Amino acid sequence: MSHFVALRLATLLLACDGLAALELAGLVSDAGTVAAALAALATWWNEPLRDRVNAVPGLARGFVLVAALASAVDLGYLAASMLDGLARLLLFLLLYRLAMRNAVRDLRDVAFLAFFMLVAAAPFTFGVGYLFVFLVFLVAGTWMLMLYHIAVESERATARPDAPVAGLGRDLLGLSLGASVATLAITGALFFVIPRIGQAALTLRTHTPRMVTGFSERVELGSFGQIETDGAIAMRVRIPEQAVGEPDRLPGLRWRGVALDTYDGRAWSVARRERSELWRSPTGEFELGRFQAMGPVLIQEVYLEPFGTDILFAAPRLLHLSVRANAIVVDDAGGVSVQNAAARFRYIAQSELESGASWSGEPLDGETRARFLQLPPLSAAVRALAREVTAGTRGAREAAAVLTAHLSGRYRYSLALRRTTTLDPVEEFLFVQRSGNCEYFAAALAVMLRSLDIPARVVNGFQRGEWNPYGRYFIVRLLDAHSWVEAYVDGAWATFDPSPRGSVEPGGPPAAVALYLDALRVRWYRYVVGWSLQDQVLAAVRLHQAALAWRLSAPDLRAWRALPRGLVMLAALVALLAVLLASRRRGAADARAALPTFYARALRTLARRGLRPGDGETAREFAQRVEAAVPPCAEPLARLTTAYEQVRFGIRPLTTEEATMIERSVLELRSRVAPFSGHPRSAAASRPPLQ
Amino acid sequence: MTSGRRVGWWLAWPRRTLWPTRDGWWCLGAALGLGFAAINTGNNLFYLLVSMLLGLIIVSGVLSEQSIRRVRVEPALPAELFAGQAALVAARVVNRKRWRTSYSITVEVLGGGHRAYLAKLEGGGARLVTWQETPRARGRWRVAGFKVATRFPFGLFVKAAQLPPSAEVLVYPAVSPISADRRRELAGTGGAPAPRRGRGHGLHNLREYRFGDDPRLIHWRSSAKSAALMVRELEADAGLDARLVLEGTGRGDPERLERGLAEAASLAVHLLEKGAAVELVGPGVHVPLGSGLAQRTRVLAALALFDPGAPAEPTRVVPPPSDARLRELRVPLG
Known part of the structure; x- marks a missing residue:
């Protein structure tokens, strides 16, 4: 995938993410979201249309003017709230920018608009869907910004709008993922730490809650x-x-x-x-x-x-x-x-x-x-039933329990509620329907209890x-x-x-x-969503308590003096060996990555003779210089230079025979340089020639 | 941390400048506005978005530091620079980090406005950047320094580090073809054959004809004797050796001084290229007679560093040339 295709893809992802945010917040209907998403996707292939519009002078500008007027009318008269109107305006600007993109910088505007969509959605969403929208924005936004930055810098460096960009695709993808993770971690830390000193003094729009019956007076x-x-x-x-x-x-x-x-x-x-x-x-x-x-x-x-x-x-x-x-x-x-x-x-x-x-x-x-x-005026049958059921009970509690058991045992629970008589609902439930929902059961019990005083x-x-x-x-x-x-x-x-x-x-x-x-x-x-100042204080207190508990339970660090000396020395020795081993491994890895070990040894050997690669000198040029200065070294160094070029720039690793030959060449070089040596070692000796 | 270590850390830490770009100002403004909205609404999702913007800014700072940290610029200056003459100057941009790659670096030559953009520089890697430089005046010259800057990764901030100049080179006085009068004057003195192959008049050697040789140089008599085409190889004509004498102190008129030094340099280069030996004598300056590239360097360096304001040493009394082939050429400095 080319750099610009990746950039457009990331931008389109951001645009769709912004749309999803508006949909989550209910600022755009489902149908509107689908239509806008399809329009955004269609902009991927709209270059011919864009060129035609741009070919007519003033057409694009006129289009924007009409849309601006429509937005003004929408904001002033049609929108249910200002934010609804602003959300539609954002949507229009986003689609316009995607469709009429002329320069790389227009893609940056799309990213900004997508961000403002997330901002617009924030006051109206409680759901966890916003988390996914946020994460997608973070990952796609980081990737897009990096791609955009490289594209703009290349354009600036070459002063050409269609400047080729160095192939950093995989590098940038990996780096942006890492940056996203780091940003997420920092975001999380900052989010929980920033003091919640705010109060909800500015209400931009309130949701009308759904009204349900059953909990009024x-x-x-x-x-x-x-x-x-x-x-x-x-x-x-x-x-x-x-x-x-x-x-x-x-x-x-x-x-x-x-x-x-x-x-x-x-x-x-x-x-x-x-x-x-x-x-x-x-x-x-x-x-x-x-x-x-x-x-x-x-x-x-x-x-x-x-x-x-x-x-x-x-x-x-x-x-x-x-x-x-x-x-x-x-x-x-x-x-x-x-x-x-x-x-x-x-x-x-x-x-x-x-x-x-x-x-x-x-x-x-x-x-x-x-x-x-x-x-209310009550049928005598209800009272009679209550007395009949509770006959023989002692006390109010027992009477209530017996009545409860009677109703729950002899009557059927049903949501199919229909009235068939003109009787009092409780009376109809008790003597006609003998089934009902919880309200009828409760009403019947309450009425019967009251009838029993x-x-x-x-x-x-x-x-x-x-x-x-x-x-x-x-x-x-x-x-x-x-x-x-x-x-x-x-x-x-x-x-x-x-x-x-x-x-x-x-x-x-x-x-x-x-x-x-x-x-x-x-x-x-x-x-x-509900993180508050009280939570912050509580978290800080818990952290403090945990720290105190750890401090009390942690072993005294000064107690190591009491340990047997032999044990301490052994531990120190093991630690030293581990450090040496690690540094040696790291050094070896570094040599593999940058300069083959055998060639570094050869350079060190020649440095003793005062021969070091100069600035901008290639390995072959250096070999020629060495040949002129110390002819006996020419042959082994030529072999080593060839091997160095193969390891450094070639794809094939060295065979065992080649490795043996190289080792022999290094020793040979050392023996031929030795009669002349006497110069102190220099740190610059290991500097490689220009690659 | 002891105070000594603290000072050491402070000294070791590279100086940086950090400034928001236009997009960076937008980002800061958005963070500020969202922070205000978060405080006023108490909405935690606003706090989340503010935290994300701040997180991006922090990550941007870390990655940009990572990009320019341990990036060094080593100038590779040409051996010779002449005042007023354009020359190609190079610098080696080196990433001294072991593994970590530097991305999107701009290397700028301070004062010159030259810049180069490197999209990627691997750990341990180096890249040569070149630019054209025209030194204005003779003397010691060094690159004013380099600025390594990056807007990586998001283009929100420009982070830059200034690297001090680390190498200098001598700028010689401007050298131009000598005037026709001077050329005639020198030609008029004739020349002496030099014992080496050249385009003079004396016979240096005879050899067999090779394709491309001038047919006019065929030596017919030898050809007839040896039954093979033989050509003459001629001796080089060496000009007369010269003593360049700088007249005056050069303190009065700087323009005339520079003109005089440029003329002296041009004469010296011309004569030395012709194979002559040159001696330079002037107020506070004396380069003994010599020839070849080393003498050229010595004479040009002396002329480049000529300082009319330096304490005037008594001009060494140089005896007039006893050898007839040593000609004295006087260059007025004013």
């Missing part, structure tokens, strides 16, 4: 049915290694969101929610509850996708929250929210899991109790999701949206999940490759 029965078929990822919950050994074996793990207290016969809602703003404590965390030593503590690192809710999900009961916000909003039903629904969000939550042990706490005050016992509330959230062992996190999808019930028993809120779905694993186990890729996505988000 009023939830119609059946609204989950729509999202329980949506496989989009809602969040990922990473469980740190030190928190719990095998989190996927924790029973009844679910992620609590919003609690609903009022049922009007059709929908659950929040009637009187008292919200309070909670400010961050000096330790940087939000304290939400007290540890009661009733169950294990679970630390969760949650990566919440923007799906249209400001609720923070976590395992119940939430104790601490660490989040990048100055304040959060906490309601009186244990719900936590933060004003950041438009972006991906990361937070760390600590929860004390329920263990099922009874704990006698304070009874609810009258007003609160009335709130969680509220019921047990305070209860419906909680919407997610069940635990798929466990990814490669990243130690749960992948929670929208189809994992779930409803369950919290009942106030024995002085505390306890979870009861009547839906048989909770014990069913959704689908088969995901493929290992998919899990690997998802783990890569999480790491990208965690360590690149």
Whole structure:
């Protein structure tokens, strides 16, 4: 491949990479990306068209003028945001430069435009796809810049635009790969070290998050049915290694969101929610509850996708929250929210899991109790069923458990929701359909509990999701949206999940490759997109601690004095021998590469006689000079010169016979020079003649 | 590190100049702008791109240093240079690194504006670069030095190292064909045969005719005797040996001084080429009578280094030539 073909190829790669970046960011549609990529590829063969356009004076300039006007209109009136318009302008400029390339320098402009495409895409991408775009840009950009540099320098040196370029193809490819790796290493180091002092004060464009039902203050029965078929990822919950050994074996793990207290016969809602703003404590965390030593503590690192809710999900009961916000909003039903629904969000939550042990706490005050016992006019059949099922039970907890078992055992879980009567939805579920989704199960349990004078509330959230062992996190999808019930028993809120779905694993186990890729996505988000000042401080502290630990555990370097002297001397001797051996090998390798050893020896021998190759003197010229000065040396030196030329410039290595002959010639030369020797050795003796 | 070692390291470290190219300024500007955007948006991907630009700059610095490190330029000056006459000057660019190749090096002759571009120079390799040089004045002359520069690898920065001059050469006074008057004057004095083959008048030898010999030189009598064509080989005509006397001090008019020295050099070269012996005498200068290439070098060197401002030594009293063949030629210096 010629230098210019390689340069064009690298430039085209960069252009396609820029396009991919815009596509990833959603700044160009899929169809637009494909069309632009095809147009970019077509520019490889467009020289005849370019020449025709250039042949018409002013045509190219007029084309640019029209495009500039169109861009101005696009930026001013048509584009959804300024960046959308700028992205289209960048795309046009890139294709124009590729198509109308007249000089090598135009290719540099393409590289710059591709870089600006990556810049334009940066604010809108969270995905790991950007990593691949970035890596391709780094490798192709490094290669392209090197090729471009050599082409421009050759052009400058010869003052010809079509100057031939020295064949450095493989050299440059290898060098650019090495430079890419080095740049990547430095980039990584700088990226993690540059202090994150910035705040998001300048928002160029905000993504509109997809809105899903089920997590607002009023939830119609059946609204989950729509999202329980949506496989989009809602969040990922990473469980740190030190928190719990095998989190996927924790029973009844679910992620609590919003609690609903009022049922009007059709929908659950929040009637009187008292919200309070909670400010961050000096330790940087939000304290939400007290540890009661009733169950294990679970630390969760949650990566919440923007799906249209400001609720923070976590395992119940939430104790601490660490989040990048100055304040959060906490309601009186244990719900936590933060004003950041438009972006991906990361937070760390600590929860004390329920263990099922009874704990006698304070009874609810009258007003609160009335709130969680509220019921619409209810059919007597529902109350009768509740009483019938719980007959003989002792206490609220047992009654709730029996009701839960009744529902999960006698009713069928189904997403095929259809109303066939005009009855109350709960009544229809209990006596007619006898099947439904988790919302119906939860609503039925809550209503029956309330009918038994047990305070209860419906909680919407997610069940635990798929466990990814490669990243130690749960992948929670929208189809994992779930409803369950919290009942106030024995002085505390306890979870009861009547839906048989909770014990069913959704689908088969995901493929290992998919899990690997998802783990890569999480790491990208965690360590690149979400890297923060707090992470930097933590990393520095850990490094410091590791250094301290090493210092304490490392052996005292001064202790070597106590070692037996013989051992020390032996070690020193071995080290010396190793150094000598290494230097000898290196010297031999160097001689092979630059000057054959036998010829170097011959030069040293002649240097004793005061004969050294002069500047610009070839080996043959030197041999002739030696012949004139010391005729007896002429014959062996002629043989050595021929052998030197063969080794240095020839392809065939020396045979054994030739090597023997050369050795003999060196000795012969030495013996013939010896009677005249007496000059001191000189460092210049080994200088080779001009090659 | 002790202070001595630190000083040693500082002295050993080669001096470099570093300056961004136009593309380099763009790169720095982009890094600055992106840094500003990163701070204002808190977007980590902006930080990533800034880090990449900074990484490229650092790698560029390392590779450019690698390219020009231990690259030396050894001038190979011609044996003779004459004032005002163009000559081909060479320099050997050597990569003294063992294995590492230097890429994209520009070698520039300081002050002259001559430059050569080497796309690649292997470890241990050397390349000869040449350029034309026209020394303006006689005297000692050295290349002002060399600048080894590179924009490698990305063309973002120009890194350069200046190498001091390491060799000098004498520039002789301008030598030109001697004037017609002088030529007549010298011709008028006649010549003496020299005992070697040439184009004079005396018979040097007889030999057999070879293809290409001038038929007018056929010696018919010998040819008739030997039954083979014989030709005459003639003796060379040696000019009269000369003593060049520089008259005056040359302090008054520099132009006249240079003219006089150029005339003396031209005369000396002319006479020595004719086989004559030449002696040079002047204020503070005396080159004894001699002939051949060595004498030519001695006379020209004396004329090249003639310094009218030097402390005036009393001119050696040279007795008038006793030999009739030694002719005295006077050259006024003003």
